Amino acid sequence: MLKGKKIVILGDRDGVPGPAIEECVKPLGGEIVFSATECFV
Secondary structure, three states, X not given: OOOOOEEEEEEXXXXXXXXXXXXXXXXXXXXXXXXXXXXXX
16 A cells, blocks of 8 residues: 555654554555654644
């Protein structure tokens, strides 16, 4: 589904963090080019 696509991940400190989203995207074949967990206020 994401094979060959470049992925940018913005996780939320109080929600789903970036590393958790990374683990879901890796098996789908996407290339993670940036991942961060931020605090959105």
